[in-house]
Amino acid sequence: MSSANNKTRPTPARRLRTMHETLAQAYGPQHWWPAKTPFEVILGAYLTQNTAWKAVERSLANLKNAGAVTLEGIRALPVEKLQELIRPSGFVTRKAQAVKAFVALVDEEFRGSLARVAATPAGPLRTRLLGLPGVGPETADAILLYAFGKAVPMADEYLRRIVERHRLISPAPNHNRKGYEALTSLTRDAFAADSPNRHADLYNEFHALVVAVGKAHCGRTAKCGGCPLAGDLQRYGPKVL
Ligand code: SF4
Known part of the structure; x- marks a missing residue:
């Protein structure tokens, strides 16, 4: 039983917005994404799938040493060599093909220019990214938000655990695309009262x-x-799963 009176109980979106403030005060600015260029963000977004970031760092270091953290560098690499360089991140066949497919998209549809990709509105660009091999919603949104600065919220397993444990949404029986969209929809609602000009920065910081x-x-x-979020749980329950 929650200790909060139902009449005063804030909405899930309102609670999530307050949780963001609590985390910001506890942890301070996060300075995400940990990469120097938009293309490095994109490589990281592919390589981090099902992989710890430490392993991604080793792969990125290999690519840097080979001069391949650029569109041109990846374009020039034979796929077998790319697989070898990204071996620390695992799933090398799938990931190398996916990265090559992204570069082919930039070359064929955007005349080889990441700036042209970045100038594309978020909606159509998201649809196009989701049509690429190896790109699910989390990867697409990471690229849109962190490489191109679009006001697109992203979700991951950590967010799912937190909002389910705090019962901001019902636990999903399986973690499919619909479940993912429920998380990003809740995030959008949480920041809906903020100025749209701030959304990209807020989504960036919130995910970090x-x-x-x-x-x-x-x-x-x-x-x-x-x-830092234990106060929300104590105030509104329910118990941790
Ligand atoms: S209070 Fe517990 S359930 Fe909530 S975010 Fe922290 S560890 Fe997770």
Whole structure:
């Protein structure tokens, strides 16, 4: 039973907005994404699928040493060599093909210019990215938000755990695309009252903060002791799953 009176209980979106503030105060600015160029962000978004970031860093270091953290560099690499360089991140056949497919898209539909890709409105660009091999909604949104600065919220396993454990949404029986869109929809609602000019920055920071609290506290097992979000759980319940 929740301790909060139903009449005063804030909406899930309102709670999530407050949780963002709590995390921002606890952790400070996150300075995401940890990459120097938009194309490095894109490579990272592909390589991090089902892989810890430490492994991605090793792959990116290999690519940097080979001078291949650019469109031109990836274009010039034979796919077998690309697979070898990204081996630390695993799933090399699928990931190398996916990265090559992205570069082919830029070459064939945007005359080899990432700036032209970036100038495309978020909606059509998201649809186009989702049509590429190896690109699900999380990868597409990571590219849109962090490489191109579009006001597109992104979700991940950490956010799913947090909002399910705080019962901001019902736990999904399987984690399909519909479940993903429910998370991004809740995030959009949480920031709906903020100026649209701030949405890209807020989504950027929100996801980074979710990853920070997820890594520190809300992994497979919830470690609520000392978690900045424990106050929300105590106030509104319910129990941790
Ligand atoms: S660790 Fe506990 S308090 Fe922290 S986000 Fe997860 S469920 Fe909430």
